[in-house]
Amino acid sequence: MLRSPAAALLRRLAPRITGCSGEAGSSTRRTLPPYISSSSFLARFSSTPTSSPPPSSVGARDDEAEDDKLPGSSGDSGARLSISVDRAGLYSPPEHSHEPSSDSDLVKHLKSIINFRSGPISIAEYMEEVLTNPQSGYYMNRDVFGESGDFITSPEVSQMFGELIGVWAMCLWEQMGQPEKVNLIELGPGRGTLLADLLRGSAKFVNFTKALNINLVECSPTLQKVQYNTLKCEDESVGDEKRTVSKLCGAPVYWHASLEQVPSGFPTIIVAHEFFDALPIHQFQKGSRGWCEKMVDLAGDSSFRFVLSPQPTASLIFLSKRCQWASPEELEKVEQIEVCPKAMEISEQIADRISSDGGGALIIDYGKNGIVSDSLQAIRKHKFVHILDDPGSADLSAYVDFAAIKHSAKDASDDISVHGPMTQSQLLGSLGINFRVEALMQNCDEKQAESLRTGYWRLVGDGEAPFWEGPDDQTPIGMGSRYLAMAIVNKKHGSPVPFE
Numbered sequence: 001m002l003r004s005p006a007a008a009l010l011r012r013l014a015p016r017i018t019g020c021s022g023e024a025g026s027s028t029r030r031t032l033p034p035y036i037s038s039s040s041f042l043a044r045f046s047s048t049p050t051s052s053p054p055p056s057s058v059g060a061r062d063d064e065a066e067d068d069k070l071p072g073s074s075g076d077s078g079a080r081l082s083i084s085v086d087r088a089g090l091y092s093p094p095e096h097s098h099e100p101s102s103d104s105d106l107v108k109h110l111k112s113i114i115n116f117r118s119g120p121i122s123i124a125e126y127m128e129e130v131l132t133n134p135q136s137g138y139y140m141n142r143d144v145f146g147e148s149g150d151f152i153t154s155p156e157v158s159q160m161f162g163e164l165i166g167v168w169a170m171c172l173w174e175q176m177g178q179p180e181k182v183n184l185i186e187l188g189p190g191r192g193t194l195l196a197d198l199l200r201g202s203a204k205f206v207n208f209t210k211a212l213n214i215n216l217v218e219c220s221p222t223l224q225k226v227q228y229n230t231l232k233c234e235d236e237s238v239g240d241e242k243r244t245v246s247k248l249c250g251a252p253v254y255w256h257a258s259l260e261q262v263p264s265g266f267p268t269i270i271v272a273h274e275f276f277d278a279l280p281i282h283q284f285q286k287g288s289r290g291w292c293e294k295m296v297d298l299a300g301d302s303s304f305r306f307v308l309s310p311q312p313t314a315s316l317i318f319l320s321k322r323c324q325w326a327s328p329e330e331l332e333k334v335e336q337i338e339v340c341p342k343a344m345e346i347s348e349q350i351a352d353r354i355s356s357d358g359g360g361a362l363i364i365d366y367g368k369n370g371i372v373s374d375s376l377q378a379i380r381k382h383k384f385v386h387i388l389d390d391p392g393s394a395d396l397s398a399y400v401d402f403a404a405i406k407h408s409a410k411d412a413s414d415d416i417s418v419h420g421p422m423t424q425s426q427l428l429g430s431l432g433i434n435f436r437v438e439a440l441m442q443n444c445d446e447k448q449a450e451s452l453r454t455g456y457w458r459l460v461g462d463g464e465a466p467f468w469e470g471p472d473d474q475t476p477i478g479m480g481s482r483y484l485a486m487a488i489v490n491k492k493h494g495s496p497v498p499f500e
Contacts, residue, residue, distance in 0.1 A: 006497050009167050010432040013201045106136035106392040120295035124280035130391045139220045153274050155194035158455030162197025164431040169269050170208050171497040172360050176267050183266045185215045188275035192227035199248040209249040215262045216255050259349050270361035277365050277397040279342040282315045286335045304388040325407045338372045347408035355413035360489030366482050367400030375399035409488050419487040419499035425460040425480030430498030
């Protein structure tokens with residue numbers, strides 16, 4: 001049953017379709033798949049839509065110069081001296097070639113790091129360079145989201161996702177006592193679609209939108225510009241200072257490179273959707289000599305390859321920490337373990353901020369509530385490719401270890417509580433997605449209705465949509481059970497909706 005205050009907030013959402021980003025299939029109307037029962041909600045809904053993934057290091061060379069003639073020797077009759085020169089201790093620069101190289105700037109950069117160190121780099125360092133290298137990183141100079149990009153996220157699927165995250169945020173704001181100022185922080189906002197839908201959906205709740213200071217944690221200059229446009233931002237003068245304001249709600253908007261740069265002092269609402277999955281991970285493999293870190297090195301033909309570190313690495317300290325949170329039975333079952341130190345660090349930062357300022361965080365991502373074994377993947381143009389293929393041209397991501405996030409947050413502060421994870425389907429169902437989709441479909445045309453049905457299934461369904469009659473390669477795949485949601489809140493606010 002949809003509970004108050006979520007039900008009350010949901011009824012007042014703007015009853016219109018702002019965009020239908022799911023693919024349209026057959027124009028034939030079909031009833032919604034009965035994934036979550038909605039019969040008890042329908043009478044309380046509003047409607048009126050208007051639109052629409054072996055070590056190789058250069059060894060020393062022994063070069064010999066034999067039978068060299070001494071200066072001034074007489075050739076045939078002169079004495080000969082055989083000289084052997086050991087150059088093992090000398091620097092041997094790579095051979096220079098005037099042939100053009102087909103390697104990208106990022107590939108050249110990665111190879112130069114490995115060559116300079118005369119050995120492999122960690123997968124975490126490889127990921128960090130590939131995704132966020134300032135000059136050539138995957139996220140830094142392009143818009144990678146949506147049908148024309150490499151992958152689609154939930155906010156791009158349907159406006160309902162952002163609207164219901166807005167319901168969650170407003171419920172938390174009410175639990176905090178409706179503070180006059182609150183920091184709304186999104187980690188890794190992508191195009192800004194989630195936040196834009198959140199703001200449009202909450203437009204009627206003036207006291208909430210008036211309280212917002214919007215803070216976007218984004219390191220990509222290109223995506224910052226996209227977010228600026230998506231949020232309909234404008235620069236305005238306030239006295240001698242200038243500030244950026246979103247015309248969707250009139251709230252000031254600020255960009256930061258990290259969560260630590262966001263000013264503290266106000267109650268905080270943090271949203272992190274598909275943020276943790278892109279953080280760099282370390283991979284460890286169990287062998288005859290214990291746990292060894294998996295690394296990236298160069299093969300003899302100068303291509304990238306995976307190797308095992310021949311000696312212990314500094315990141316073993318994070319593996320040790322992660323293993324302390326696992327049971328012996330859990331560790332016995334796995335041959336590989338992925339550890340994300342950055343996720344641990346950011347979870348601690350979230351807990352510290354919520355502990356001191358009040359508020360809460362909602363984390364939604366694909367992952368597991370336990371040890372993650374071997375999940376690293378690369379996606380290009382909506383297809384899986386090899387992780388080491390053409391670095392910088394594909395997205396790299398890994399399953400999120402929700403258990404590690406939970407333990408990291410709890411270890412950081414005694415003043416916070418951690419709730420979940422629950423599936424995305426459970427989260428959106430409890431927040432009222434069935435109510436919302438029925439309301440939006442009241443006055444849809446055929447194309448909009450098909451898009452809503454498709455978007456609904458992608459958000460809460462499991463596997464392939466049973467109602468699909470379009471092309472097989474466009475069959476909607478449900479994310480409802482693959483994505484998990486977790487909340488971290490200050491204990492004084494009680495349990496957040498819908499984790500009660």
